[in-house]
Amino acid sequence: MPEEAAGRPLTVGAVVRALREEFPDVSISKVRFLEAEGLVTPTRTGSGYRQFSTADVDRIRYVLRAQRDLFWPLRVIRDNLDALDRGLTPGEGSDLRARAPEPAADPAVPAxxxxxxxxxxxxxxxxxxxxxxxxxxxxxxLVAHGLLRPGPDGHHGEADLRVARAAAGLAAHGLQARHLRPFRTAADREVGLVEQAVAGRRGPDAERRAAEVAHLCLTLHAALVRGGLRGTS
Structure with missing residues (x-):
């Protein structure tokens, strides 16, 4: 099986063959030049031979397209490659500029x-x-600490069931109702912001707007918690 199709590391010659259909003028010296400029960094065997991965080939293809289609200087290409290395994504079609990807919907936040x-x-x-x-x-x-709020008839709704199940899970980690009181305080403040945003509105439009604002508040809350956890790792 040819090395280009085997999923194995490629030699510099195999890289040129993989790129030549789109870039007829590409050469081994060109690939080595891009390596010398730090735009691609293949691994080396014990005997010093270059080994290029599929990601390396895609990186070279990106460089060649930027030079051919956009006439970007190496400085601009290097800046965009740095952005791609930091998790940004290239544009589509003729726009190759690195950009922040659209975040995936957070499964922890209700739609x-x-x-x-x-x-x-x-x-x-x-x-x-x-x-x-x-x-x-x-x-x-949980009721005594304000985490659960039964209705006038003493019954609990779906929200209380979600709170109770979360509290049960946290109890397994040693967190009791008294530890969870700050969540109620924070939630009440967020509800206050939602009410402020829909003040003066009535009917279905107000309900929908309240849900949209609540969704954004929950998204912000979840993002801050995730960011805080990354800072402690």
Whole structure:
């Protein structure tokens, strides 16, 4: 099987053959020049032979396209390659400039439609305890610390079920209701911001706007927590 198709490291000659269909003028000396300029860094065998990966070939292709189609100087190409190395992505078509990728939706943040949707579920404290894996006394403790808020009829809705299940998981890590009070404080402040954003509005439009603002608040909260965890690792 030819080395170009075997998924193995490529020699400089194989790299030239892989690129020649798109770049007829590419040569071994050109690839070595790009290496000398620090634009591609192949590995070396013990005997000193260059070994190029598929990523190396893609990198060289990017450089050659930038030179041919955009007439970019090496300085600009180097800056864009540095951006690509930092997780940015190249543009499409004739625009090869590195740019920040669109972040993937955070699975921890409910979509706007989920925040708009309502449920008629109502649970007694015993049912909530059974559904969440908590003891009734632990449910009462969460109510006492403001984490759970039963309705006027004493029943708990879907939000309380989610809180109770999360609290049960955190209890397994040694975090009790008294430790979770800051979450209620932060949540109440975020709700206050949502209410401020929809002040004076009524009806479905206000409900939808509130859900959109809440979604953005939750996205911000999750991003800050993720960023904080990276800072502690």
């Amino acid at each position: 706007v439609d989920e925040l708009v949707a309502s449920t008629r579920m109502r649970l007694t404290r015993a049912e909530l305890a059974a559904a969440s894996g908590l003891h009734v006394a632990e449910v009462d403790d």
